[in-house]
Amino acid sequence: MFLARRLPGLSRTAARRHIVKGLVFVEDEIERPSYRLRFGNTVGVWPAPPPQPVAEAEDIPFDVRYEDAEVIVVNKPPGLTVHPAPGEPRGTLVNALLARCPDLQAIGDAIRPGIVHRLDKDTSGVMMVAKQQSAMHELQEQIRARTVEKRYWAVVAGTPDPLSGKIDAPIGRDFADPRRMAVVEGGRPSQTEYEVRERFLDTSLLECRLISGRTHQIRVHLTALGHPIIGDRIYGFPSDLIDRQALHARVLAFAHPRSGERIRIEVEPPPDFLALLDELRRMEPVHGPDIAPLATVTTPPDAPGWRPSRHRSRHVR
Numbered sequence: 001m002f003l004a005r006r007l008p009g010l011s012r013t014a015a016r017r018h019i020v021k022g023l024v025f026v027e028d029e030i031e032r033p034s035y036r037l038r039f040g041n042t043v044g045v046w047p048a049p050p051p052q053p054v055a056e057a058e059d060i061p062f063d064v065r066y067e068d069a070e071v072i073v074v075n076k077p078p079g080l081t082v083h084p085a086p087g088e089p090r091g092t093l094v095n096a097l098l099a100r101c102p103d104l105q106a107i108g109d110a111i112r113p114g115i116v117h118r119l120d121k122d123t124s125g126v127m128m129v130a131k132q133q134s135a136m137h138e139l140q141e142q143i144r145a146r147t148v149e150k151r152y153w154a155v156v157a158g159t160p161d162p163l164s165g166k167i168d169a170p171i172g173r174d175f176a177d178p179r180r181m182a183v184v185e186g187g188r189p190s191q192t193e194y195e196v197r198e199r200f201l202d203t204s205l206l207e208c209r210l211i212s213g214r215t216h217q218i219r220v221h222l223t224a225l226g227h228p229i230i231g232d233r234i235y236g237f238p239s240d241l242i243d244r245q246a247l248h249a250r251v252l253a254f255a256h257p258r259s260g261e262r263i264r265i266e267v268e269p270p271p272d273f274l275a276l277l278d279e280l281r282r283m284e285p286v287h288g289p290d291i292a293p294l295a296t297v298t299t300p301p302d303a304p305g306w307r308p309s310r311h312r313s314r315h316v317r
Helices: 002-006 012-020 093-100 102-106 133-145 217-225 271-283
Strands: 024-026 043-045 063-067 071-076 124-130 149-157 164-168 171-173 181-183 191-199 203-210 247-255 262-266 295-297
Touching: 063 262, 071 093, 071 262, 093 102, 124 133, 133 247, 149 217, 149 271, 164 217, 171 217, 181 217, 191 217, 203 217
Parallel strands: 124 247, 164 295
Antiparallel strands: 024 043, 063 071, 071 124, 149 203, 149 247, 164 191, 171 181, 191 203, 247 262
């Protein structure tokens, strides 16, 4: 975006917000964010947006699973925010990364340097960060081309039927609450594959593979399917057995941005997730799933058969 390139420290999101507010003029006319500038156009900004704050290095320990001159792969614990945001300017993964990799500050966004993809604050697991601008561009291209493999474990209410399938449902802002995402008509195309790994009395362990990568995608898709992730206070219900959403990014695989070698990192869930599984296995019989043929769920949320969760068990109170 032109503004983000010309105004140092201004993110693309902040620039778009300025345009939507009608504070950017092209030849004294207000235009949309998608307007294509022509050679010789005069662009005016009023008032000039303040420079975006720069993230500062902090000595925060974190778990590194792979690192070289191009990329660093970390195992993010639950409760750690990925990058600074209003109300949380410090104590994030980016602050920790800058202490280990000072040159990261020059990669990409000033407040999100090197961040190729994100995990929610209360989602644990593996994520990659670029250490070179060229690496960031290459990894983002792989994500757009859907050649990056991302697999998650999720403990959900009930058991999906069929036991494996693909959820193909568009995601956008929730019309009732813009802070949330939802399956909505006209949303961005989104696909998640799932497979039941273990079945308990009224909960299941799923492995989910992201095909697209929308905000809160797995959480939204599983809730729309009628099987919210337990402990998810936004899209499901709190749990007595875990104080966050039971979602863990377990596998990340990508082509090395320079050599092309396939890198695959797998990390076990953190103690709270493992304790949850141990408790479910102790309390309830474990069943090996008989995996059904792959099915595709495409029903819109207001159509017959697309149901809200009916699984408010003792684990998802």
